[in-house]
Amino acid sequence: MPHISERYTDLPEATIGKLLKLAAEDKTVLSLGPGEPDFSAPKPIVALTKKFADTCNHYSPTGGRTELKEALVKKLKKDNNIKTNPDNIIVTCGSQEALLLATACVCDVSEQVLVPNPSFLGYLPTFELFNAFPVPIQLKANNNWDINPSELKYYIDKKTKAIMINTPANPTGNVLSKKILEELADVARDNNLYIFSDEAYEKLVYDKKHVSVGSLNGMEDYVVTFQTFSKTYAMCGYRVGYAVGPSLLIEAMRKSHIYTTLSAPTISQMVATKALTIDNKYIEVMRKEYDKRRKYLVKRLNAIGLPTITPNGAFYTFSDISAVHDQSFKFASDLLHEQKVAVVPGKEFGSYGEGYIRCSYATDLGIIKKAMDKMEKFVKKHQR
Ligand SMILES: Cc1ncc(COP(=O)(O)O)c(C=O)c1O
Structure with missing residues (x-):
């Protein structure tokens, strides 16, 4: 096979892609993986897109x-x-x-x-x-x-x-x-x-x-x-x-x-x-919904024994998994296989993220609730 550059082959292998692919392929998986909003673009934006199509x-x-x-x-x-x-x-x-x-x-x-x-x-x-x-x-x-x-x-x-x-x-x-x-x-x-x-x-x-x-x-x-x-x-x-x-x-x-x-x-x-000129209410609706989910998620994560600092921005929580495991990849893949819940191993975000998992709350509150019930079972079973 012709040569592929070291620049490419030296790139770190992101496991997030594999995990999220598995989660996307299996519709029964509850995914707290997404790094993008679960909302559709605000209505005026969709209307403008159609208007400018020509x-x-x-x-x-x-x-x-x-x-x-x-x-x-x-x-x-x-x-x-x-x-x-x-x-x-x-x-x-x-x-x-x-x-x-x-x-x-x-x-x-x-x-x-x-x-x-x-x-x-x-x-x-x-x-x-x-x-x-x-x-x-x-x-x-x-x-x-x-x-x-x-x-x-x-x-x-x-x-x-x-x-x-x-x-x-x-x-x-x-x-x-x-x-x-x-x-x-x-x-x-x-x-x-x-x-x-x-x-x-x-x-x-x-x-x-x-x-x-x-x-x-x-x-x-x-x-x-x-x-x-x-x-x-x-x-x-x-x-x-x-x-x-x-x-x-x-x-x-x-x-x-x-x-x-x-x-x-x-x-x-x-x-x-x-x-840039649409009514701020469209952004506020999304922000308030993220805020509601954030509060719920942080409370549940801490209650089930995964210490989590309350995040002040974005749509992620980052939780300490030491009650169960040192290795975030093993935690995430066992959780996916046993409970069909997808989270992102902290190590994906750098070596000092090891020992943590990222959950995204850019996903429906109903899914978050079900995912947390399953995560609670998982933590209880594997607590050391
Ligand atoms: C911190 C951060 N910066 C930048 C980006 C990339 O954003 P964009 O869609 O503007 O390329 C992301 C996407 O997830 C992100 O999380």
């Missing part, structure tokens, strides 16, 4: 349609207190593509990015694809899964180019406070580093307020903010996200974007422009 067959300008970038400037000012202009924005095929482009334009071979661990499973492979080196920064449950800015100095050297952060976070649900973000901003400025701030779940916060590190004074040269329509508007399949950051870097990303996807889908950009 007029979207052309490419869009690389880097984004002007009207969308102008609408995003207003959105970023109003919602995130980030003052910017269209030249500082790139629209991409989901925020994942924006992260890929930022990595390509910031990191040369063997340069380093500090990456919280556990964290979103898209980060490590993205950095590794470009032969950049992700340096794991351990997050701990007993520190509320917060990143500790004062620890970062031990990991920064001349090869370090960026600090990855994610607030609200997947898989822990952690929301970083303004104080921590200010401390991180100081670290970035003092060491001339970028902060890559993934804010995919910015609108899914409960009891806390989301703060964008890019809104802090003097950070416009240091922060690349990644946001998306995927989670807020339940528009994952539209593949439209964006990054805002220093204009030179955004221009470099735009040039590279010509060779990745050329442009984000035209219809998605047209719909996204209008989505």
Whole structure:
């Protein structure tokens, strides 16, 4: 067989795919695996998609349609207190593509990015694809899964180019406070580093307020903010996200974007422009439902002996499974086979996620309740 690159063969093998495939194939499985909203896109978005169907067959300008970038400037000012202009924005095929482009334009071979661990499973492979080196920064449950800015100095050297952060976070649900973000901003400025701030779940916060590190004074040269329509508007399949950051870097990303996807889908950009103006009630309905499920799930998980910190954002819980097992993959696969409940092993999110499982509450409350009854049986049977 002809050669396959080491870049590919060295990529970590995600078991989540296999588990979720098994769960999707067997309709009797109760899945707490999904990483995307279970809601349909709000009605006005569906109507706009139909309306634009006749007029979207052309490419869009690389880097984004002007009207969308102008609408995003207003959105970023109003919602995130980030003052910017269209030249500082790139629209991409989901925020994942924006992260890929930022990595390509910031990191040369063997340069380093500090990456919280556990964290979103898209980060490590993205950095590794470009032969950049992700340096794991351990997050701990007993520190509320917060990143500790004062620890970062031990990991920064001349090869370090960026600090990855994610607030609200997947898989822990952690929301970083303004104080921590200010401390991180100081670290970035003092060491001339970028902060890559993934804010995919910015609108899914409960009891806390989301703060964008890019809104802090003097950070416009240091922060690349990644946001998306995927989670807020339940528009994952539209593949439209964006990054805002220093204009030179955004221009470099735009040039590279010509060779990745050329442009984000035209219809998605047209719909996204209008989505920014739909009534907030459509987002609130989803957020309130997630909140209800969150409270239920956290209570049940703790009651059955899987200690879980109450998440303040996103739609995941991250639970300590030490009452049963040290190995999250074994826990998840035994649970799937014995009780037909799918969860994601914590190790999928990095080595420091071992000993935990992620449950998603982007699924119907009725399913969550049944899944928890089955998980309770499983824990009782295997408790050590
Ligand atoms: C933390 C985080 N960032 C980014 C993404 C990717 O989002 P997008 O659909 O905008 O590419 C996800 C998707 O699950 C995510 O959980």
